[in-house]
Amino acid sequence: MNIEEFRAESHRMADRIADYFELVSSYPVKSQVQPGEILDALPQQPPAVSESMDSIMADFERIIMPGITHWQSPSFFAYFPANSSYPSVLAEMLTSALAQQGMIWETSPAATELEDRVMEWLKQIFGLPETWTGVIQDTASASTLAALLTARERATDWNVNDNGFAPEPGLRIYCSLETHSSIEKAAKIAGYGKNNLIKVAVKEDGSMDAGALEKAIGDDLHAGLKPVCVVGTLGTTGTTANDPLEEIGAICQKFNLWFHVDAAYGGTALMLPEMRHLTAGLKFADSYVFNPHKWMFTNFDCSAYFVRDTEALTRTFSILPEYLRTATRGQVKDYRDWGVALGRRFRALKLWFVIRSFGVEGLREKVRKHLDLARWLSETIENTEGFELLAPVNYSLVCFRYRPEAIADEEKLNQINQQLLQKVNQTGRLYITHTKIAGKYTLRLVIAQTYVERHHVEAAWSLIRKTASRLSI
Template sequence: MTPEEFRRHGRQVVDWIADYLAGIESHPVMSQVKPGEIRRALPSAPPERGEPFESVLSDLERLLLPGITHWQHPGFFAYFPSNASGPAILGDLLSSGLGVQGMLWVTSPACTELETVVVDWLAELLGLPGHFRTDAAGGGVIQDSASSACLVALLAALHRAGDGRVTEEGITRRYALYVSSQTHSSLERAARIAGLGAAGVRLVDVDPRTLAMDPAHLRTLLDRDRADGIVPAMVCATVGTTSTTAVDPVPEIGAVCRERGVWLHVDAAYAGVATVCPELRWLNDGVAEYADSYATNPHKWLLTNFDCGVLWTADRGPLLAALSSLPEYLRNAATSAGSVIDYRDWQVPLGRRFRALKLWSVIRWYGAEGLRAHIRQGVGLAQELAGWIAADPGFEPHEPHPLGLVCFRPRWPGLDAREADRATMRLLELLNASGSMYLTHTRIGDRAVLRMAIGGAATERRHVEQAWERIRTEHAALSRTLPGH
């Protein structure tokens, strides 16, 4: 493809994306295809001769679009937002166009140095401590997701807990990772990958009302393991759990970790970016004093398309010691002089994309003011929805709900717990089949509840109102079909 051909087709692609985003409400939120339907529609063998790019766009529209679940649809309330904004998309396009592989500073100095500036900007925007800056003892790095961030943090924690022996000798002692039942499943996967195994993961009790980790039980587990010859490697405190946005008491957990000499990782994948708003800075309580590492995902709620997660560490020493290696083919004068950051040593893969371009584009386009406005809109709409739910006798909201997620349970008078759960799941199926919205569910105290996550870039008050009216309507219709009604 020549530069002129690229120019012509590139305009077609940008126009297609712009038209898609402008007309996204015309699509059902969830894909309506059946398993295998897309594969059967595609050729079983690759083409022998090249095809015009118009054919690619045509097949995208005809064959692939029906199999897309539209994460940017204003009725997408499932999981957490995965914002894709215009400046982020354009930043990603620029990254792809440059084709940079930024494993070392020398392989593209701008790729590394822009990243150091952008993660420092973000730390300032979120009110994170100064020692997380790249010009201090710690520093930040863009990962693909919080899953990778927690794995990297665990590797650094194991290096420190084993006084470097784990890095050199492997897992020769028993180590443990401490999480709660509400911690993201990626932490258990990190334990498996790092060699601790599922048996090395300890579940800390949670407060039955708030679902936040219990520091007293954490202390008990740490002391028990120490007595049994097991080395506590890392505790993960979550700020905004995936299930309900529960917030673990970081100051209390951090104090326990400090007493026992255990690495504290704070997973704020969803909620961390909300601290761009000063009134939500309470989410940072304890981070400055106690966190050895901290992660949040701009690709969830901060208008930056996937993938873009940021990991900060208070002291980069253990991280670099755990992950650094320098084969001859990567040696160069800048690295040998120790005067530059080589981000290959801050992550699991060697190679890395120029992700900083899209985050840079977003921060410059929206500014702090625009980012705060986006977060505040999501929080405000969620609180309004929670008020409607609380005022309706047919529903019960789960408290607390400080951010953009509202969990709630439909009431089914006359049904026992198992029957009520079945009715709730049937209601979820009906709502998602409507095409106008997409919700998910979780369990709180062994009861099924619905999750409605607000924060999409295109979601307005009218979309939340329409979703709530459909929920009420479908609930009423389903209730009339149940026994005793």
């Protein structure tokens, strides 16, 4: 492909992308293909000679598109969102074209300094502590790993980095039973071992029991173990419960523990002044993460990670081979020292585009709409015979189930709701997922897609009710 062919194809591709955004609601939200169907349609051998873009795009439509689950559909209500938006996509085009490798300042001064600035903007938008410093990681999982590694090194006076774990007693991490699975993965990768991750009991609302946390720490100290870090959550994955950050933070200060706060989804809501009360306990936090790629309309991947002590972070990750020594070392931020990866994409560009294109008030308007829609749906469910809410609606996630009056057996209710979920998703008209709350099979419907409107939520609720009424129970 030469430059003129590229110019023509790029214009065609832009039209295809715009067409996709216009037509996304017409596709089945959840892919309807069977396991292996895409693989079987792909040639076993790579092409020996060049193929035309027409041929490639024809196969894209024929083979690939049927296997796409449309996360950008306004009828996508599953998991948490991985949102896109028009300005974010435009920025991604530029990011791909520029193909920056922003590992150090000298490899891309603009990537480094724009990241520095937009992270300062985020502190202002979300009312985060002035003493924090931010860096963009790829995901919350990577951010949590960075937190646990830094906590490990601070607790051992940077001994594990040099000598490994051998002389250290059991290093303990604490989180709630509802904390995201990435915490356990990070504990394993960072060498703590999953058996040293203590999952603390939760209260009825799904939030961590601070009293149980303090007891667990005390028990470990008595046993000769070494408490290191506590992970609190704003907006748990299952139900969006909020841990009592002020109580947890005070406990961390008492025992000199690293306090990491995971707000991967819920953190976006803190841009609203009326939600700012949730930041009260953040004054105790040593590190904090939220994902603009979830609910801030910025393409995956883009995770905002903040730390109080940047020296602890960079001391944990810094390594300086000769080929990376530069004359600007010490004068600038070399973000390769701020996380696991050496190579870094120009993620700040799409965040900059989104903030400038929407404006802070435009972002807030979107998030408020989602919260309002969730409140409307929760009130509707409460007033609909045969359905019940199963968790408080703290953000824009609604947890509920179908409960026919004639059925009291919990296992039967679980089976009915699993059947309801499967039948609704099989229609292709919407996509929802589930969790279990106190053993109850719970339907999760999260309203946070960039371009979702009231009529999409109404249509989803109508389909759920109609499908439930037709179940054979």
